[in-house]
Amino acid sequence: ETGVTQSPTHLIKTRGQQVTLRCSSQSGHNTVSWYQQALGQGPQFIFQYYREEENGRGNFPPRFSGLQFPNYSSELNVNALELDDSALYLCASSPAGGRYNEQFFGPGTRLTVL
């Protein structure tokens, strides 16, 4: 069984640019959540996708947007990058149904904004 994968591993951008991060969910999982983890902090919930629709959003501005595809993989897009967007971006997938809806995390993408 393949776990959650994310690409790229590292990324360096300059302020004002746009970035797309990708996530492949674990087999059998139809829900994907994205988190932002600033250095030395706990992860913060950005949004969640379920069956290709946004299913909830944290306190992030609209320049953070996402997509989920029919194969349940997902993208996180960030426009007009700011220095404070530098962080580790974590993707987590969870299975359809089930009591725990446990979230399985990928290894993350480290984004640096200069």
Next chain:
Amino acid sequence: AQTVTQSQPEMSVQEAETVTLSCTYDTSESDYYLFWYKQPPSRQMILVIRQEAYKQQNATENRFSVNFQKAAKSFSLKISDSQLGDAAMYFCAYRGTIQGAQKLVFGQGTRLTINP
């Protein structure tokens, strides 16, 4: 809004000893889940143990156990017989709901060092 607080930024323990990591949370919900995640330097968040709020019995997974005090909104993690591989950041997390999403709310983390 739900919040999770970990008051110990760093902890250290001798190999083979026992260590307890603290976590408190705030919520108005009666049914929820609590988790401890481990994040080693490889960055991948790994689930250590989970607790369902309606269960009075504390969860146990091998060397890992929790002390869940629902009235006090406390959820501590005990690691017995600490091993070098236990060294990592540990995050306490609460699973709530927002607009139908089952988001995780994380604490600030505790960095655990194991001394050989």
